[in-house]
Amino acid sequence: MLPGVSVYTPGQVVEETGFSLDTLRYYERIGLLSSIRRNAAGQRRFSDEDIGWLGMVRCLRDTGMPIAEMVRFAELARAGDHTVRDRIALLEAHDERVEAQITTLQERQRAIRAKIAYYRSVVD
Amino acid sequence: MLPGVSVYTPGQVVEETGFSLDTLRYYERIGLLSSIRRNAAGQRRFSDEDIGWLGMVRCLRDTGMPIAEMVRFAELARAGDHTVRDRIALLEAHDERVEAQITTLQERQRAIRAKIAYYRSVVD
DNA sequence: ATCCCACCTGGAGCCCACTCCAGGTCAAGC
DNA sequence: GCTTGACCTGGAGTGGGCTCCAGGTGGGAT
Numbered sequence: 202m203l204p205g206v207s208v209y210t211p212g213q214v215v216e217e218t219g220f221s222l223d224t225l226r227y228y229e230r231i232g233l234l235s236s237i238r239r240n241a242a243g244q245r246r247f248s249d250e251d252i253g254w255l256g257m258v259r260c261l262r263d264t265g266m267p268i269a270e271m272v273r274f275a276e277l278a279r280a281g282d283h284t285v286r287d288r289i290a291l292l293e294a295h296d297e298r299v300e301a302q303i304t305t306l307q308e309r310q311r312a313i314r315a316k317i318a319y320y321r322s323v324v325d
Numbered sequence: 326m327l328p329g330v331s332v333y334t335p336g337q338v339v340e341e342t343g344f345s346l347d348t349l350r351y352y353e354r355i356g357l358l359s360s361i362r363r364n365a366a367g368q369r370r371f372s373d374e375d376i377g378w379l380g381m382v383r384c385l386r387d388t389g390m391p392i393a394e395m396v397r398f399a400e401l402a403r404a405g406d407h408t409v410r411d412r413i414a415l416l417e418a419h420d421e422r423v424e425a426q427i428t429t430l431q432e433r434q435r436a437i438r439a440k441i442a443y444y445r446s447v448v449d
Numbered sequence: 450a451t452c453c454c455a456c457c458t459g460g461a462g463c464c465c466a467c468t469c470c471a472g473g474t475c476a477a478g479c
Numbered sequence: 480g481c482t483t484g485a486c487c488t489g490g491a492g493t494g495g496g497c498t499c500c501a502g503g504t505g506g507g508a509t
Contacts, residue, residue, distance in 0.1 A: 211455080211456070212455070212456085221498080223498055224496085226457090226458090227496080227497060241505095242456080243458095243505095244504095256436075260433045263433050268495075269495095286448060288444055289441055289444045289448065292440060292444070293441060296434065296438060296441065299430060299437065302430060303427060303430050303431065305387060306388060306427050309388045310388065310423050312380075313388065313416055313420055316381065323406075323409055324413065346486085347467070347468055347469075348467065348468085350487090350488090351467065351468085365475095366487085367487060368474095368487070369487090391466095392466065451508105452509085453507095453509105454508105455504105455507105456504080456505080456506100457502100457504070458504105459500105460500090462499070463496105464498100465494100465496100466493105466495100467493085467494095468493070469490105470490085471490095472489105473488085475484105475485090476483100478481105479480105
């Protein structure tokens with residue numbers, strides 16, 4: 202979020218978030234973004250809140266959460282404060298998967314490095 | 326690899342590697358597995374070497390290497406010892422991506438945990 | 450005033466990595 | 480000797496996650 206700015210054009214959001222314009226539109230279509238405000242001409246105008254939400258989406262996406270589950274999370278968020286416990290449960294379950302993912306990745310990395318070391322021993 | 330065994334039926338390979346039968350056939354079709362030996366009836370009989378290679382494939386796949394690049398690696402491996410340096414280069418480049426992946430994952434995990442902590446503060 | 454470029458919509462297309470299917474063969478246990 | 484089931488092939492289908500397209504509108508700089 203740029204300081205002192207609270208409304209963003211699609212182009213600025215692309216800049217800030219790294220999502221493509223098509224991806225942003227796609228996310229809105231499927232309900233991962235609640236409908237974005239429009240100006241008189243029907244063009245999207247994103248708020249700080251939208252940008253913040255997109256930051257969350259990036260976190261979840263980068264950690265491999267399927268879109269369908271992100272949409273579920275978005276629905277909970279839209280449904281109001283009484284869903285906070287459900288949201289915690291969802292994020293905790295995801296956090297465990299992320300933890301497992303990191304562990305697996307580290308194990309696999311060790312194996313790959315062992316292979317590299319082996320190849321080095323062959324080539325030297 | 327089971328001790329004292331050096332030839333495996335497709336079913337045993339599915340058991341051992343966790344790849345589905347269809348996936349194994351697919352991998353052979355696209356050249357990720359060099360053609361597997363067959364018995365008189367044309368059924369696949371995998372060797373210890375095949376199993377070892379599938380272990381490598383699992384490492385690379387689990388760390389997000391695209392199939393096309395794994396096929397390239399397989400081709401290098403089949404081409405003989407003079408490609409060892411290329412294989413090292415390929416694995417090192419991949420290792421760097423894996424490192425970056427782990428770092429990103431850890432960062433995102435921190436953000437997710439912060440969100441969980443925030444939700445907890447709201448709910449308590 | 451005009452140009453251009455950012456933006457709009459609905460819908461089709463694409464890529465990856467499988468996964469499934471129809472129709473058939475073989476071998477081993479009952 | 481018959482059934483069962485593991486296996487075979489070529490090819491089509493699937494699902495996820497975008498990405499592109501045609502055809503059109505609007506607004507800001509020159």
